[in-house]
Amino acid sequence: MSRAGSEGAAVIVVGGGVTGLSAGWWLARDGTDVLVIEAGAIGSAASGRNGGGCSHHHSPLFLEEQRLWPMLDELLGYPTEFRPNRIRIALDERQFRLYRRALENGARQGYRTDVLDAKQIRALVPFAGEVYGGYFHHFGGHANPHRTVQAYAWALQDHGGRILQHAPVLGFDTRGNRVVGVRTSRSAFACDHLVIAAGPATGALAAQLGVSVPLMSARAEMIVTEPLALMQTGGVDGNGLYGRQTLRGNLAYGGGPHEWVELQDTGGRAYSTVLQGSIARRLRALFPQAAHARVIRSWAGFIENTPDGRPVIDRPASPGNLTIATLSSVGFGLSPAAGRAVRDLVVSGTCGFADLSTLGLGRFAGLEPGWRALQGWLPAAAGGE
Ligand SMILES: Cc1cc2nc3c(=O)[nH]c(=O)nc-3n(C[C@H](O)[C@H](O)[C@H](O)COP(=O)(O)OP(=O)(O)OC[C@H]3O[C@@H](n4cnc5c(N)ncnc54)[C@H](O)[C@@H]3O)c2cc1C
Incomplete structure (x- = not known):
């Protein structure tokens, strides 16, 4: 794709989280002139604060997610600290039955899962106690969110892509059925194609272009322990928690309950609360x-949530040169595949894989x-829990 002009780029991506950076990297490695514009620092939102899980067997992007992660360090040229496989521990029979769904979903798509008894779990996970059983998924895995954000950014720049940080996008210029410019707090940029990948802010930005993207934000929290002896498999879930053991040995875990928030009422600050207890x-x-x-x-x-919990990756009919990508709470793991899908939509209008x-x-x-109220997704101040 050609360049839109000296003060612009062929493709402007709004949002320097994993979705926008991965999309930018895929475009740049194809030789497309791309500029990622980020309101703050890259990865300072959910992309740098998540559990690092890469196991989304419900998604149409699952096969590509699983194909790309094991080769991502090589593709990017920088480490993500990806580690394969996932163990899920069931503390009781009810959890064991519930967690079986992942085995079935994986098997349908050609991936193996071993059923583990309590003894096998304790051998693999020395921190476990009295458990019912569990599963060893020969798919999925986990990576370091900060390393991954940085790896996408460096790789994008290696291919000639550009990143502008601390420049919130304020508005857009349109001509006919097309977006022709992006206005930021620092200056304005012309573009041939616009990608909005701004996490929970995607809805408000797309609305400026007459595109409705229903989203509700939730605050989600993580805790990190001091380092412990390294387990053989660092990706262990269960008891409503997701997370991983870092390569330094810390247990980094999160997972419900989430708190619904109106993004504009938070002042952009995401702080820990009693939920960490x-x-x-x-x-x-x-x-x-x-x-x-x-x-x-x-x-x-802050996690971006669509009404049905599935991502939006789409090119609306109008404006004709806009692509939207917001991942509804599964964006870290899916980022290699989501970025490639965005590249495909930008370049050819359809996803090839x-x-x-x-x-x-x-x-x-x-x-x-009133879908938010109907689903009970209300901030506490508005009558939610
Ligand atoms: C605690 C927690 C745990 C999670 N665990 C997992 C997990 O284990 N696995 C998983 O796959 N996912 C997980 N997620 C979800 C995952 O982090 C997100 O789905 C993913 O990071 C979304 O990436 P993104 O780039 O689409 O959005 P974001 O990371 O939200 O990035 C969007 C960027 O757009 C920028 N932006 C917003 N408005 C503007 C503007 N006007 N101008 C310019 N820039 C703007 C923001 O500053 C931000 O940097 C978790 C999330 C949280 C919070």
Whole structure:
């Protein structure tokens, strides 16, 4: 794609999280002139604050997610600290039955899962206690969110892509059915194609172009313990928690309950709350042999949620040169595949490796105006829990 002019780029991507950076990297490695514009620092939102899980067997992008992660360090030229496989521990029979769905979903798509008894779990996960059983998935895995954000950014720049940080996008210029410019707090840029990949802010930005992207934000929290002896497989879930053991040995875990928030009321600040106590209690139950470990850090981030929990990756009919990508809470793991899908949509209007029909905006055509209240997704101040 050609360049839109000296003060612009052929493709402007709004949002320097993993979705926007991966899309920018895929475009740049094709030789497209791309500029990623980020309101703050790259990865400072959910992309740098998540659990690092890469196991989305419900997604149409799952096969590509699984194909790309094991080769991503080589493709990018920088480390993501990706580690393959996932163990899920069931503390009781009810959890064991519930978690079986991942085995079935994986098997349908050609991936193996071993069923583990309590003894096998304790051999693989020395921090576990009395458990019912569990699963060893020969798919999925986990990576370091900060390393991954940085790796995408460096790789994008290696291919000639550009990143502008600390430049919130304020508005757009249109001509006819096309977006021709992006206005930021610092200056304006011309573009031939616009990608909005701004996480929870995607809805408000797309609305400026007359495109409705229904989203509700939730605050989600993570806690991190002091480093412990390294487990053989660092990706261990269970008891309503997701997370991983870092390569330095810390247990970094999160997972419900989430708190619904109006993004504009938060001032952009995502701080930890008493919810971290719930995570710590459930982590102690999951890993009783690590109950002595002190929590040394915690943080929160805002998750973007669509009404049906599935991502939006789509090119609306109007404006004709706009692509939207917001990942509805599964964006870290899917980022290598989501970025490639965005590249395909930008370049040819259709995704060449996966069926994205379930991720289109058309599915929200009949959405009730009060869908947030109907689903009970209300901030506490508005009557939610
Ligand atoms: C605690 C927590 C745990 C999670 N765990 C996992 C997990 O284990 N696995 C997984 O796959 N996913 C997980 N997620 C979800 C995942 O982090 C997100 O789905 C993913 O990071 C979304 O990436 P993104 O780039 O689309 O959006 P974001 O990371 O939200 O990035 C969007 C960027 O757009 C920028 N932006 C917004 N408005 C503007 C503007 N006007 N101008 C310019 N830039 C703008 C923001 O500053 C931000 O940097 C978790 C999320 C949280 C919070």
